[in-house]
Amino acid sequence: MKTLVLANGRVIDPSQNIDRVADLWIRGDTVLGIGPQPHLIPDQVLDVSGFIVCPGLIDMHVHLREPGREEDETIATGTAAALAGGVTSVACMPNTEPAIDSQAQAEFVYLQAERAGNANVFPIGAITKGRRGEELAEIGGLVEGGAVAFTDDGSPVVSAEIMRRALEYCKMFDRVVMDHCEDLELTRGGVMNEGFESMRLGLPGMPAAAEEIMVNRDIILAELTEGRLHILHTSTAGSVDLIRRARRRGVRVTTEATPHHFTLTDECLRTFDSNFKMSPPLRTQRDVEAIIEGLKDGTIEVIATDHAPHAPEKKTRELDQTPNGVIGLETLLPICIRSLIEPGHLTWPQLIEKLTINPARILGIDRGTLKPGADADVTVIDPNLEWVIDPHQFKSKSRNCPFAGWKVRGRAVLVLVSGQIRYQYPENPLLA
Amino acid sequence: MTVELDAPPRATPSWTRRHLLGLEDLSAAEIETILRKADDFLEVSQRSRKKVAALTGRVVLNLFFEPSTRTRTSFSLAARRLSADTVDFTVTGSSTSKGESFIDTARNLEAMGVDVMVVRHSSPGAPHLLAQHLNCSVINAGDGAHEHPTQGLLDVYTIQRSKGRVAGLTVGLIGDIAHSRVARSNIHALTKLGARVIVCGPPTLVPPTIRRLGVEIAHRFDDILPQLDVVNLLRVQFERQRKGLFPSIHEYAALFGMDSQRLRRAKDDVLILAPGPINRGVEVTPEVADGPNSAILQQVTNGLAIRMAVLYLLCGQRSAERQANENAPVRETAETP
Numbered sequence: 144m145k146t147l148v149l150a151n152g153r154v155i156d157p158s159q160n161i162d163r164v165a166d167l168w169i170r171g172d173t174v175l176g177i178g179p180q181p182h183l184i185p186d187q188v189l190d191v192s193g194f195i196v197c198p199g200l201i202d203m204h205v206h207l208r209e210p211g212r213e214e215d216e217t218i219a220t221g222t223a224a225a226l227a228g229g230v231t232s233v234a235c236m237p238n239t240e241p242a243i244d245s246q247a248q249a250e251f252v253y254l255q256a257e258r259a260g261n262a263n264v265f266p267i268g269a270i271t272k273g274r275r276g277e278e279l280a281e282i283g284g285l286v287e288g289g290a291v292a293f294t295d296d297g298s299p300v301v302s303a304e305i306m307r308r309a310l311e312y313c314k315m316f317d318r319v320v321m322d323h324c325e326d327l328e329l330t331r332g333g334v335m336n337e338g339f340e341s342m343r344l345g346l347p348g349m350p351a352a353a354e355e356i357m358v359n360r361d362i363i364l365a366e367l368t369e370g371r372l373h374i375l376h377t378s379t380a381g382s383v384d385l386i387r388r389a390r391r392r393g394v395r396v397t398t399e400a401t402p403h404h405f406t407l408t409d410e411c412l413r414t415f416d417s418n419f420k421m422s423p424p425l426r427t428q429r430d431v432e433a434i435i436e437g438l439k440d441g442t443i444e445v446i447a448t449d450h451a452p453h454a455p456e457k458k459t460r461e462l463d464q465t466p467n468g469v470i471g472l473e474t475l476l477p478i479c480i481r482s483l484i485e486p487g488h489l490t491w492p493q494l495i496e497k498l499t500i501n502p503a504r505i506l507g508i509d510r511g512t513l514k515p516g517a518d519a520d521v522t523v524i525d526p527n528l529e530w531v532i533d534p535h536q537f538k539s540k541s542r543n544c545p546f547a548g549w550k551v552r553g554r555a556v557l558v559l560v561s562g563q564i565r566y567q568y569p570e571n572p573l574l575a
Numbered sequence: 576m577t578v579e580l581d582a583p584p585r586a587t588p589s590w591t592r593r594h595l596l597g598l599e600d601l602s603a604a605e606i607e608t609i610l611r612k613a614d615d616f617l618e619v620s621q622r623s624r625k626k627v628a629a630l631t632g633r634v635v636l637n638l639f640f641e642p643s644t645r646t647r648t649s650f651s652l653a654a655r656r657l658s659a660d661t662v663d664f665t666v667t668g669s670s671t672s673k674g675e676s677f678i679d680t681a682r683n684l685e686a687m688g689v690d691v692m693v694v695r696h697s698s699p700g701a702p703h704l705l706a707q708h709l710n711c712s713v714i715n716a717g718d719g720a721h722e723h724p725t726q727g728l729l730d731v732y733t734i735q736r737s738k739g740r741v742a743g744l745t746v747g748l749i750g751d752i753a754h755s756r757v758a759r760s761n762i763h764a765l766t767k768l769g770a771r772v773i774v775c776g777p778p779t780l781v782p783p784t785i786r787r788l789g790v791e792i793a794h795r796f797d798d799i800l801p802q803l804d805v806v807n808l809l810r811v812q813f814e815r816q817r818k819g820l821f822p823s824i825h826e827y828a829a830l831f832g833m834d835s836q837r838l839r840r841a842k843d844d845v846l847i848l849a850p851g852p853i854n855r856g857v858e859v860t861p862e863v864a865d866g867p868n869s870a871i872l873q874q875v876t877n878g879l880a881i882r883m884a885v886l887y888l889l890c891g892q893r894s895a896e897r898q899a900n901e902n903a904p905v906r907e908t909a910e911t912p
């Protein structure tokens with residue numbers, strides 16, 4: 144078996160509390176260890192000094208659109224985008240057409256991911272049949288097919304009764320139930336956050352209360368059932384507060400934040416650019432600050448992109464007629480660096496933790512670590528590389544990026560999945 | 576007034592914009608430029624030969640994705656009085672029903688040689704999107720609940736002509752503030768010109784954040800009525816609002832309708848405006864709408880002058896410049912090595 148050494152990098156592995164300059168040894172498809180291996184001679188040594196070496200990043204909230212909406216993204220293009228962003232594993236959402244609500248559907252995702260040969264893909268199953276919110280999907284079959292979690296994302300679970308039963312039923316498989324928290328009656332027709340900006344633009348608003356009411360309901364149901372709840376894409380100060388207080392009293396609730404929600408505000412909509420339209424919507428500066436506070440104090444354990452590709456012809460339209468969502472895989476790292484590392488909100492190990500071992504634990508997958516014997520999924524980051532975000536260079540099939548034109552710093556330059564180099568940044572002289 | 580409008584128009588130095596998308600972006604000086612220009616054109620409307628040559632050879636397209644009679648007719652007539660060719664394109668059962676996007680529709684029409692596109696659309700920002708994708712001038716003739724700049728201009732113009740000033744007056748905007756583009760354009764114009772603005776309607780139709788635009792909020796019409804120099808009665812936007820924002824038309828009319836009883840409690844010289852189309856018996860009773868305080872028909876007349884002024888400034892002035900450039904001798908080129 145071939146032995147590879149990534150030499151002299153800053154190895155950050157929060158799962159082992161490691162942050163030091165060291166060599167990472169890989170043999171075949173697994174991690175051999177960190178530090179000198181005196182009795183071994185490597186087949187290949189790559190000098191990665193000046194770079195960060197960490198477990199391959201995990202994005203637990205990605206829309207790959209296949210099957211059904213291949214004009215927006217496919218499993219192959221979405222996972223290529225993941226690799227270019229330094230992400231070695233994605234969990235993909237079941238709001239495809241048809242929905243991923245059966246064992247066969249889950250197995251199809253694995254099959255397509257294997258054919259693509261890019262990043263690992265872990266399907267998330269629908270909670271209800273056809274995501275209609277009426278009756279539970281065959282959750283046991285989905286688990287058998289490899290579904291790692293359950294959600295009707297894109298839509299909330301409207302019925303409290305169904306949500307309650309999902310939380311209860313999933314306990315049998317120790318799987319987490321994830322909810323897109325939105326009271327649909329309060330957001331009906333809404334295009335953006337409700338507030339001063341929506342008022343001045345004359346756009347129908349979605350109040351923060353619509354998210355917070357649902358977050359609160361779900362927390363109460365998690366308390367009732369002792370099930371495991373994950374609140375998707377938390378976007379308001381009120382939600383962060385509700386989750387923080389629930390966690391303090393021992394409710395099994397986790398949550399995630401997206402880079403756009405801790406970087407942008409609803410003022411961006413002044414341009415009427417649909418690349419700032421998503422659900423939940425961009426909120427206010429106060430909400431941005433609350434999310435950053437939640438990331439700092441650990442209330443928000445995970446950063447996920449909610450990568451939501453839409454073909455250009457769907458996004459280049461009247462704002463109220465375009466679909467919700469923006470892509471995020473290929474801008475994840477530089478936006479985290481700009482919004483969290485550079486202002487000193489998070490240290491590198493804290494950031495890496497929210498992108499590796501934390502999502503791995505929530506999903507119950509054996510990734511996000513560089514422990515000996517682990518799958519050698521590794522991301523090498525040049526934290527100082529300056530570049531300009533140009534969506535036309537993206538691997539994703541879609542271009543709906545809210546950060547186009549931004550001058551940023553930092554990107555993945557080398558990405559390994561199970562010991563294989565699957566991506567390297569083209570300008571990187573490392574392997575030339 | 577002895578402005579020679581048939582002569583090549585003089586450039587108005589304070590005007591540099593290519594589009595009129597909203598009043599929020601305009602300065603007070605720019606608004607005053609439009610109002611002054613409207614004075615010139617009001618005079619044209621009073622002649623027996625109501626036409627000037629300013630936009631000869633130019634094409635003005637009315638691209639309406641929402642029904643409208645008054646605004647569209649007003650823009651058409653304004654363009655024709657400036658000698659432009661006009662085309663009306665109302666999209667109901669036209670290309671968009673065949674699946675064409677509205678940007679493609681507009682680009683196709685522009686390719687036929689359009690200089691100014693007057694756009695009405697139910698989506699806020701639709702004219703802004705066209706301004707990005709097209710080379711011609713774009714005038715917003717109403718985009719959802721966002722702005723209706725020429726209506727805001729004609730309202731302040733009507734106030735100025737009737738009261739002699741705008742600054743220092745107290746203007747009440749009454750009714751459905753939340754869904755009204757007329758309210759927003761009025762607020763921007765009035766506050767920039769120094770008026771005090773009170774918005775008044777049921778709390779379900781008055782977003783509290785509107786205070787940040789520099790206006791006061793009231794919910795009881797009768798409390799503020801005696802202070803008002805101008806009452807602008809906004810139409811209830813049944814088509815834009817969801818159900819259940821007030822219990823009944825009957826109750827709305829009782830609380831916010833302008834009738835002769837209320838008129839008696841107002842200042843003697845209170846000016847009554849309504850952007851129309853008015854729901855008689857809802858926002859305003861017929862005797863008030865047709866009474867001596869009402870300026871509803873002057874608004875329509877003034878609207879024509881305002882739209883001529885806007886078309887002239889956006890297009891006529893630029894074409895005058897272009898003509899000047901075309902006629903300019905080209906000696907520089909010979910001297911360049």
